[in-house]
Amino acid sequence: xxxxxxxxxxxxGTSGDSLREAFGKALVEWSRERPNVVVLxxxxxxxxxxxxxxxxxxxxFFQFGIAEQNMMAAAGGMAATxxxxxxxxxxxxxxxxxxQARLSIAYAKRNVKIVASHPGIDTGPDGGSAQALxxxxxxxxxxxxxxxxxxxxxxxxxxxxxxxxxxGPVYMRTGRSPSARLFNPAxxxxxxxxxxxxxxxxxxxxxxxxxxxxxxxxxxxxAVSKVSARVVNMPTIKPIDAQLLAEASAxxxxxxxxxxxxxxxxxxxxxxxAIAQTYPCPIEFxxxxxxxxxxxxxxxxxxxxxxTAPHIAAAAQRAIARKxxxxx
Amino acid sequence: xxxxxxxxxxxxxxxxxxxxxxxxxxxxxxxxxxxxxAIYHATSGHPGGSLSCADILAVLYGTVLNLPTSDNxxxxxxxxxxxxxxxxxxxxxxxxAYGLMSQAEALTLRxxxxxxxxxxxxxxxxxxxxxxxxxxxxFSVAIGMAxxxxxxxxxxxxxxxxxxxxxxxxxxxxxAMCAAHHGLSNLCAVIDYNKLQSDDRNAAIMGLExxxxxxRAFGWNTLEINGHDIPGILAAxxxxxxxxxxxxxIIAHTTKGKGVGYMxxxxxxxxxxxxxxxxxxQALTALGTETSKIESLINGRG
Numbered sequence: 340x341x342x343x344x345x346x347x348x349x350x351x352g353t354s355g356d357s358l359r360e361a362f363g364k365a366l367v368e369w370s371r372e373r374p375n376v377v378v379l380x381x382x383x384x385x386x387x388x389x390x391x392x393x394x395x396x397x398x399x400f401f402q403f404g405i406a407e408q409n410m411m412a413a414a415g416g417m418a419a420t421x422x423x424x425x426x427x428x429x430x431x432x433x434x435x436x437x438x439q440a441r442l443s444i445a446y447a448k449r450n451v452k453i454v455a456s457h458p459g460i461d462t463g464p465d466g467g468s469a470q471a472l473x474x475x476x477x478x479x480x481x482x483x484x485x486x487x488x489x490x491x492x493x494x495x496x497x498x499x500x501x502x503x504x505x506x507g508p509v510y511m512r513t514g515r516s517p518s519a520r521l522f523n524p525a526x527x528x529x530x531x532x533x534x535x536x537x538x539x540x541x542x543x544x545x546x547x548x549x550x551x552x553x554x555x556x557x558x559x560x561x562a563v564s565k566v567s568a569r570v571v572n573m574p575t576i577k578p579i580d581a582q583l584l585a586e587a588s589a590x591x592x593x594x595x596x597x598x599x600x601x602x603x604x605x606x607x608x609x610x611x612x613a614i615a616q617t618y619p620c621p622i623e624f625x626x627x628x629x630x631x632x633x634x635x636x637x638x639x640x641x642x643x644x645x646x647t648a649p650h651i652a653a654a655a656q657r658a659i660a661r662k663x664x665x666x667x
Numbered sequence: 668x669x670x671x672x673x674x675x676x677x678x679x680x681x682x683x684x685x686x687x688x689x690x691x692x693x694x695x696x697x698x699x700x701x702x703x704x705a706i707y708h709a710t711s712g713h714p715g716g717s718l719s720c721a722d723i724l725a726v727l728y729g730t731v732l733n734l735p736t737s738d739n740x741x742x743x744x745x746x747x748x749x750x751x752x753x754x755x756x757x758x759x760x761x762x763x764a765y766g767l768m769s770q771a772e773a774l775t776l777r778x779x780x781x782x783x784x785x786x787x788x789x790x791x792x793x794x795x796x797x798x799x800x801x802x803x804x805x806f807s808v809a810i811g812m813a814x815x816x817x818x819x820x821x822x823x824x825x826x827x828x829x830x831x832x833x834x835x836x837x838x839x840x841x842x843a844m845c846a847a848h849h850g851l852s853n854l855c856a857v858i859d860y861n862k863l864q865s866d867d868r869n870a871a872i873m874g875l876e877x878x879x880x881x882x883r884a885f886g887w888n889t890l891e892i893n894g895h896d897i898p899g900i901l902a903a904x905x906x907x908x909x910x911x912x913x914x915x916x917i918i919a920h921t922t923k924g925k926g927v928g929y930m931x932x933x934x935x936x937x938x939x940x941x942x943x944x945x946x947x948x949q950a951l952t953a954l955g956t957e958t959s960k961i962e963s964l965i966n967g968r969g
Contacts, residue, residue, distance in 0.1 A: 377815075377818065398818070399818070401814060401849075403841075403845055404841075404844065404845065404848070406838075406842075406844070406845065408803070408807070408837070408838040408841060409807045409810065409838050409841035409842045409845055410807075411807075412803075412805075412807030412808050412811065412838070413807045413808065413810045413811030413814065413842070413845070414811060415797065415807075415808050415811060416748075416797065416807065416808035416809060416810060416811025416812040416813075416814075416815065417811040417812070417815040418811075418815075419789075419796065419797065419808070419811070419812055419815070420811075420812055420815030420819065420821070421815070421819070422815045422818070422819075424811070438801060438804075439804055439807070439838075442798055442799070442800070442801050443797060443798070443804045443805075443807065443808050446788070446790075446798045447788075447789045447790065447797055447798045448790060
């Protein structure tokens with residue numbers, strides 16, 4: 340039977356901290372006793388949360404200027420000397436250095452952490468050029484790259500520690516907007532593990548990042564319609580928790596994925612690949628539907644591109660309708 | 668003479684400059700022979716740019732790099748990154764010439780399951796220090812190594828060998844700015860300036876000149892040498908070691924295909940060429956290879 344995470348039965352409210360701020364503070368907290376941690380910045384520390392580290396550990400903070408390709412490959416070189424480099428920039432600029440991450444980090448199995456703020460349409464008014472909707476797909480396709488997208492500030496705090504203590508290349512998303520508060524410190528983040536935040540029988544909603552809070556809201560909406568929705572927080576997109584997904588498929592018969600990313604190649608793709616090899620079931624994908632974003636406030640954009648709780652609830656109804664036996 | 672020398676043995680000869688230089692020249696010739704034979708057996712690979720950097724590699728591994736030896740296995744080693752990764756045949760040949768890899772293994776270049784991958788891969792060969800092959804990246808990796816070593820107050824120096832066509836990558840100039848800004852005097856870049864690249868001359872594809880002025884303008888200690896003159900190469904590395912505030916770039920003027928007449932200065936011999944038995948015989952003869960050595964290289968038994 341499903342084990343429900345006790346640390347987060349419901350939305351607790353807004354923490355006020357964005358995931359990037361939570362990351363920056365966690366970096367300061369966890370680097371104190373980890374003298375090998377260094378942080379690399381491309382003139383954007385004020386936006387990524389890395390400014391907290393710059394203030395706390397100035398001698399371990401490396402400025403690369405607006406030159407992400409050199410920064411990414413140099414991180415591979417720093418790791419080769421025994422350091423744990425944390426590369427910080429916006430998600431969209433990580434895309435600029437994917438090939439450096441591929442050759443000089445992943446192919447060489449370097450212990451580098453790439454932490455990207457401003458993912459997805461949550462980036463808001465900067466518009467389509469700045470809203471990375473492809474980053475999880477690109478980094479997920481690199482062999483040996485772990486891909487993580489935490490959902491709230493507490494999970495970000497724990498994930499930051501986890502990636503620093505994990506030996507291998509990691510790509511992790513933070514976030515720009517104030518984040519929903521989901522977890523208390525009893526939450527246990529573990530790389531490669533998802534958690535059931537709410538149990539249900541009729542459908543499973545699998546979400547990451549900002550979409551986890553919306554998935555919980557969607558489950559409330561569905562409950563009003565007498566639909567019992569399971570909600571799974573899936574902070575590790577790669578390696579995906581295939582066991583948890585197989586159980587969800589077997590027990591609820593259909594799945595909805597929700598992510599602030601293109602519906603191609605990110606969480607939805609990872610879930611579909613896993614489910615196809617275990618217990619195939621109908622899957623509906625909530626995310627940006629293979630298009631670029633535009634300027635607007637994050638909530639406006641979420642509504643415009645179909646990422647809000649009502650959209651997730653509607654997708655759940657579609658998934659349920661596609662179940663074998665529901666087609667009379 | 669037997670050109671296969673252990674690094675430690677060679678280092679013991681320092682103090683007698685004349686034989687030292689003759690030995691390095693002999694090693695460079697050996698590097699060229701093994702590289703050509705490896706490319707012949709692989710039926711693909713990049714001979715031109717392997718031959719042009721053989722003298723530089725002979726000096727680097729022979730006298731410049733402080734590497735672990737049987738007497739001192741735990742030394743905090745200097746790092747050399749072959750940023751122009753397509754010259755991998757020359758790198759493996761250098762290791763073979765100095766006893767760091769067997770000649771037989773160097774001749775497995777580009778074969779399935781070989782450690783001698785088409786471009787150096789650090790997980791197969793730790794001595795490669797980084798995996799390279801996509802131009803510009805090895806230079807940045809070397810910059811990161813220099814920064815990391817300096818932060819940890821460690822003494823090793825970092826060397827990177829770049830191709831000239833490689834300098835067309837924007838990442839190189841990102842790195843050039845970065846290394847100068849951070850005053851990485853523990854970093855030395857060498858440019859194998861053979862004036863040719865994949866399809867044509869640099870000047871026809873994308874001109875690099877005035878190259879020395881560019882590096883000086885970027886804030887580097889900039890040296891220009893003949894990249895086939897062993898004493899000049901030795902002197903340049905000495906100068907670089909004595910530079911205390913700036914990174915050093917050695918612009919080494921070379922001839923692509925050096926040592927094999929029909930390849931010299933010919934864009935055709937840049938890469939992915941299949942050598943005929945007659946061509947490899949001709950090349951090895953031009954490189955002053957003894958008949959018995961030619962046989963051992965061509966039959967691949969090393």
